[in-house]
Amino acid sequence: MSALTMTATTMRAPAMIGLIAAALVLLALAGVGFGSTWIPLQDVVGVFLGGGERTQSLIVLQFRLPRVVAAALGGGAIAVAGYLLQKVTRNSLASPDILGVVDGAALGVVIFLAGLSDESNALTTSIAYQPLAAGIGAATATALVFLLSGRQASSAIRLLLFGIAVAAVAKALTLVLMLIGPIYRTAQATRWIAGAVNEVNWSEIQVTAIALLPAMLLVLLVARKLAPTDLDETSARGVGLELPIFRIGIFILAAALTAIAVAFVGAIGFVGLMAPHLARMTVGRNATAAIIASFLFGALMLIGADLVVRVLFAPLEVPAGTVTAIIGTPYFLFLLMRKQSHDG
Amino acid sequence: MTDEPISPRIDVRELTLAYGAVKVLDTLTLPVERGKITVLAGPNGCGKSTLLRAIRRLHAANGGQILLDEMDISRLKSRDLARRIGLLAQSPSAPEDMTVEELVRLGRYPYQSMLQPWSRDDARAVEAALAGTGVVHLRGRNLGSLSGGQLQRAWIAMVLAQETDVICFDEPINHLDMAHQIECLEFVRALNVEHGRTVVLVLHDLNLAARYADKLVFVKAGAVVASGSPSELMTETLIEAVFGVQSMVITDPVHQRPLCIPIRNAAQAAE
Amino acid sequence: MTAVTATSIERSATALPLWAIYVVLTVLVGVAMLMSLVFGYRIYSLNDVATALFASDGSEASTVVAGLRLPRAVLAPIVGAALGVAGVLVQTLARNRIASPDTLGLNAGASVSVVVASAVFGVSTLAGLSLAAALGALCASLLVFGIAAGAGGLSPIRIVLVGVTIAGLGNAIVYVFLSINEAQLQQLLFWLAGAFVDRPMELAVNGAPIVAVGFVLALLLSRALDALQADESTAASLGVPLFLIRGASFVVVSMLTGAAVSMAGPVNFIGLVVPHAARRLVGLSHRRLIPAAALIGASFATFADVVARFVIYPVEAPVGAITGVVGALVLLVLLMRRAA
Numbered sequence: 018m019s020a021l022t023m024t025a026t027t028m029r030a031p032a033m034i035g036l037i038a039a040a041l042v043l044l045a046l047a048g049v050g051f052g053s054t055w056i057p058l059q060d061v062v063g064v065f066l067g068g069g070e071r072t073q074s075l076i077v078l079q080f081r082l083p084r085v086v087a088a089a090l091g092g093g094a095i096a097v098a099g100y101l102l103q104k105v106t107r108n109s110l111a112s113p114d115i116l117g118v119v120d121g122a123a124l125g126v127v128i129f130l131a132g133l134s135d136e137s138n139a140l141t142t143s144i145a146y147q148p149l150a151a152g153i154g155a156a157t158a159t160a161l162v163f164l165l166s167g168r169q170a171s172s173a174i175r176l177l178l179f180g181i182a183v184a185a186v187a188k189a190l191t192l193v194l195m196l197i198g199p200i201y202r203t204a205q206a207t208r209w210i211a212g213a214v215n216e217v218n219w220s221e222i223q224v225t226a227i228a229l230l231p232a233m234l235l236v237l238l239v240a241r242k243l244a245p246t247d248l249d250e251t252s253a254r255g256v257g258l259e260l261p262i263f264r265i266g267i268f269i270l271a272a273a274l275t276a277i278a279v280a281f282v283g284a285i286g287f288v289g290l291m292a293p294h295l296a297r298m299t300v301g302r303n304a305t306a307a308i309i310a311s312f313l314f315g316a317l318m319l320i321g322a323d324l325v326v327r328v329l330f331a332p333l334e335v336p337a338g339t340v341t342a343i344i345g346t347p348y349f350l351f352l353l354m355r356k357q358s359h360d361g
Numbered sequence: 362m363t364d365e366p367i368s369p370r371i372d373v374r375e376l377t378l379a380y381g382a383v384k385v386l387d388t389l390t391l392p393v394e395r396g397k398i399t400v401l402a403g404p405n406g407c408g409k410s411t412l413l414r415a416i417r418r419l420h421a422a423n424g425g426q427i428l429l430d431e432m433d434i435s436r437l438k439s440r441d442l443a444r445r446i447g448l449l450a451q452s453p454s455a456p457e458d459m460t461v462e463e464l465v466r467l468g469r470y471p472y473q474s475m476l477q478p479w480s481r482d483d484a485r486a487v488e489a490a491l492a493g494t495g496v497v498h499l500r501g502r503n504l505g506s507l508s509g510g511q512l513q514r515a516w517i518a519m520v521l522a523q524e525t526d527v528i529c530f531d532e533p534i535n536h537l538d539m540a541h542q543i544e545c546l547e548f549v550r551a552l553n554v555e556h557g558r559t560v561v562l563v564l565h566d567l568n569l570a571a572r573y574a575d576k577l578v579f580v581k582a583g584a585v586v587a588s589g590s591p592s593e594l595m596t597e598t599l600i601e602a603v604f605g606v607q608s609m610v611i612t613d614p615v616h617q618r619p620l621c622i623p624i625r626n627a628a629q630a631a632e
Numbered sequence: 633m634t635a636v637t638a639t640s641i642e643r644s645a646t647a648l649p650l651w652a653i654y655v656v657l658t659v660l661v662g663v664a665m666l667m668s669l670v671f672g673y674r675i676y677s678l679n680d681v682a683t684a685l686f687a688s689d690g691s692e693a694s695t696v697v698a699g700l701r702l703p704r705a706v707l708a709p710i711v712g713a714a715l716g717v718a719g720v721l722v723q724t725l726a727r728n729r730i731a732s733p734d735t736l737g738l739n740a741g742a743s744v745s746v747v748v749a750s751a752v753f754g755v756s757t758l759a760g761l762s763l764a765a766a767l768g769a770l771c772a773s774l775l776v777f778g779i780a781a782g783a784g785g786l787s788p789i790r791i792v793l794v795g796v797t798i799a800g801l802g803n804a805i806v807y808v809f810l811s812i813n814e815a816q817l818q819q820l821l822f823w824l825a826g827a828f829v830d831r832p833m834e835l836a837v838n839g840a841p842i843v844a845v846g847f848v849l850a851l852l853l854s855r856a857l858d859a860l861q862a863d864e865s866t867a868a869s870l871g872v873p874l875f876l877i878r879g880a881s882f883v884v885v886s887m888l889t890g891a892a893v894s895m896a897g898p899v900n901f902i903g904l905v906v907p908h909a910a911r912r913l914v915g916l917s918h919r920r921l922i923p924a925a926a927l928i929g930a931s932f933a934t935f936a937d938v939v940a941r942f943v944i945y946p947v948e949a950p951v952g953a954i955t956g957v958v959g960a961l962v963l964l965v966l967l968m969r970r971a972a
Contacts, residue, residue: 189956257443342804
């Protein structure tokens with residue numbers, strides 16, 4: 018196999034990925050450093066290496082680092098989910114939002130918060146179960162979307178519409194529950210829904226990582242199988258892609274990733290829309306490279322958004338998901354304005 | 362030549378296919394001989410494209426079966442089927458910024474496994490496909506920058522890279538200009554004559570069908586009306602019955618094949 | 633026009649003659665409004681209602697009916713009608729029966745405008761908020777259609793995806809303000825779901841003329857809109873000044889949506905399902921669709937408002953939740969039957 022057969026983009030893919038990863042590390046360090054007390058980079062590195070001042074070490078390890086890591090994992094996971102969805106629906110405008118996953122997760126969270134609170138508005142079980150509730154909500158919503166769409170699931174636009182319908186029902190129910198529940202929970206739920214990274218702790222991160230690892234491995238394994246999705250449906254099936262089954266499998270994987278991400282960091286679906294675009298632009302079409310790049314960009318975006326929020330809005334805790342949506346939408350719209358050739 | 366009858370490469374037996382309540386194919390039977398060019402022709406909506414797609418198992422049958430080398434195709438795994446029957450879709454599409462080489466490489470999809478990403482066989486097949494269709498010099502070009510004829514060749518190269526014994530073409534020349542139509546069909550014939558591939562072709566143009574077919578099949582209303590050599594089928598009576606056109610059939614002086622000259626719409630003639 | 637075109641567009645889908653349909657629909661609106669006055673936290677008799685309306689005697693019944701329920705009973709039909717008609721126009725403009733003011737982000741645009749206007753610019757007058765809402769809806773509609781059309785053709789999936797994104801963006805912005813203004817959180821949330829409760833009568837009084845004007849304008853556009861249902865080239869060759877008609881329709885949609893949002897917040901799904909029902913009843917001609925959609929929208933919104941009082945009794949649910957659930961269920965049924 019000759020090296021000449023690699024195209025220019027694929028040749029620079031590893032280099033690009035290295036660059037993005039480096040940017041990510043830098044941003045993460047900045048994210049850890051920034052806060053009510055600014056901790057300079059050398060000190061941050063010092064803490065990681067085991068030394069460092071005690072108060073600094075506490076701040077970094079207990080407060081700042083979990084937040085940054087959670088943002089990285091959540092952003093990365095949902096970015097990969099977005100990539101999968103865009104590939105399988107053959108539409109670069111698809112995002113994890115469209116499956117009703119996010120709204121289902123929100124409903125799960127609200128049911129959990131409202132349902133498991135006693136009269137004094139204290140939670141009767143540990144808050145650690147909230148991600149589980151979110152995950153179950155997300156999974157239920159996705160399952161519903163697929164069950165209802167049945168054979169129509171192979172059409173992107175039909176699936177989108179079923180997703181909108183299921184999402185609408187979930188949104189309405191969520192709203193009702195938020196209104197009859199205690200106000201404190203409502204505020205909590207609202208912040209979560211808008212995408213809040215600031216309330217994670219290490220045990221939650223552990224669970225996220227454990228859940229994420231097998232999912233990501235699976236994604237990388239099937240990455241190569243995604244290649245024919247660039248083609249029209251007939252040709253893709255002509256080279257042996259079992260489209261209906263394959264599609265459902267990918268959707269489930271994407272939904273699982275989204276559920277995991279959303280369970281811990283709230284509704285950050287927009288990251289899943291944009292990160293794959295950036296990935297494709299920088300590393301080209303190779304699926305494995307694009308998946309890795311999507312993950313990195315997703316992590317970058319969410320850490321960046323969280324940083325922006327802290328810089329601009331401190332001491333208010335404006336959810337990072339909001340920021341990604343606000344910053345990202347103009348870019349997304351600009352993307353749409355460019356001539357899209359191959360979209361369904 | 363043995364005395365035993367050679368079993369058809371593809372044997373369509375009593376195939377019924379319906380979209381909901383509408384029967385598109387009705388107990389259709391068609392043996393497809395190996396190593397020949399079989400052309401399916403018929404009026405609009407007769408089901409010829411559906412038949413082709415059914416052969417490639419893009420539609421599930423509601424009744425009857427399709428045998429490939431005496432094996433029911435519904436029992437085959439997708440990978441295996443993709444290694445044995447290739448299909449050039451009617452309106453294929455791919456991202457404009459995909460290169461020719463990337464497209465052709467997709468033809469090796471049924472041969473790739475998780476453990477073995479890209480083998481020497483794959484590389485060899487791709488090179489052969491590029492060379493065979495004469496697009497080696499275009500390998501790094503974006504699909505969007507190609508002319509209609511070049512693009513068609515790139516797609517054919519992809520199907521070639523699949524290295525299947527049977528290749529199906531679903532109306533491959535509809536959108537091509539005259540020069541490229543001939544080029545494409547000559548290439549298809551070369552595939553058959555020089556490389557022994559079994560070809561099943563759906564064509565709209567009756568005369569081109571007659572010119573290139575070893576076996577011509579007239580399909581109407583989801584059933585095979587007639588099949589045989591072009592000279593057997595291209596009679597004025599049969600053409601009127603199947604296509605609803607009154608015509609005169611002469612012999613093409615260049616290719617020594619039947620040539621149909623349409624005169625008038627039979628329905629109008631009856632008024 | 634040939635007989636074929638006339639029958640296909642003008643034929644009523646049911647056996648009843650057109651005038652009978654309109655009568656039934658109008659009666660339905662009246663019934664809904666009556667129910668809105670009778671049912672609620674307390675159920676009052678028709679006698680009480682009559683007293684409250686015509687010979688107010690200062691009793692609790694009278695205060696509640698005249699002071700609290702009457703504004704709702706008047707507001708709901710107006711908002712419902714506005715959104716129903718807006719829905720018809722949007723679906724024609726988008727050539728897509730699953731488009732609606734809310735899924736295309738118009739409601740979100742109006743919401744953002746209102747929230748920004750009140751939080752940032754301190755606008756508090758009803759007129760000001762209505763204007764803000766209308767402007768927001770207009771901007772959103774221009775954005776969505778402009779972008780979707782930009783890359784070569786108004787493909788349905790493009791419009792819906794752009795609309796969903798704009799809606800998402802609008803919601804995100806609104807949530808920023810929500811997070812900042814936690815004190816008003818409950819209130820804002822309720823408003824954001826769309827509600828007819830606790831709205832002063834002036835809202836209805838101020839909004840009604842806008843809706844009426846929008847309605848009339850929509851009627852005037854009906855012929856052109858009928859032609860617009862065909863593809864671009866056909867419509868153009870029929871002599872329809874596409875740009876003008878589209879522009880005028882956008883303005884009308886924005887007026888109607890803006891008025892509705894400023895009166896009751898973004899009430900979802902009315903604009904989606906009402907046009908479908910209207911089409912089933914009176915066919916495809918806009919001259920019939922628009923009045924039918926207005927009437928059906930009016931009764932839908934009012935009935936939803938009544939249901940909203942009982943779903944989580946004794947607490948009031950936001951009417952947007954009811955229309956959301958019902959509308960989404962209807963959408964699901966339509967999708968599953970491939971009727972949409």
